[in-house]
Amino acid sequence: MAEPRILVAVDGAVATITVARPEKLNAFDIGMLKELALACDTVEENAAIRVAILTGAGKAFSAGGDIKAWGGMRPEEFGHQWVRLGHRVFERLATLRVPLIAALNGHALGGGLELAAAADIRIAESQIRIGLPETGLGMVPGWSGTQRLVQRFGAQIVRRMVLGGETFSAAEAHGLGLVDAVVETGTSVAAAQAYAARVASRGPAALEVAKLMLSVANGEDNGSAVEALGSILVAKTGDLKEGVAAFSAKRTAAFKGEW
Structure with missing residues (x-):
């Protein structure tokens, strides 16, 4: 049986969801999307959990969708099995009953940024970059990049990423409101844990x-x-x-x- 690639660890009131495919920069395939949905169920069903952290294994947060997973799909498969499935799963993540903190330990590009945007709070390490490069591949963001990101960050910032292909450093992203804090390399999870403890102390x-x-x-x-x-x-x-x-x-x- 294949090793799980979405891990959930619970420590008291805090659940940590880790995207664990470091050899592929935590890029998603269909199986991982389904695993993420199950991870959301695990968090929802545990009444002891008051806050959740989302991060990536290794040096990456998430490279988004694995091109090999969708590149050969027929258009109808791409629309229904890939885009709509990812959209539903990310919506599930965004609407968790508990606050969600994203610890951005690596770049958040394309679907990786859409994943981060599902969180309520984003803590980024200083070396990362953020962007939506899909139009450079002849496609468009499909996991709420043009919807949730616009609602949360504003249309003009998203236009710059989608239409102009701009990427932003952690410091620039902080200034634009895309992330809530910037910390040193290797410390995002610890910072997220500290913030999670703060959240968990509230009603x-x-x-x-x-x-x-x-x-x-x-x-x-x-x-x-x-x-x-x-x-x-x-x-x-x-x-x-x-x-x-x-x-x-x-x-x-x-x-x-x-x-």
């Missing part, structure tokens, strides 16, 4: 609800965020408990409007 329910509220304010995932907030609120009420009890007992519910 977990407040963190989850605040993350949903921020998503709504930023125009991301409005429908599901609103429904999640409403469902959490209603689930705490006496009316829900009474409704479930009445259903089980096959009687008419006596709602009292208790919050």
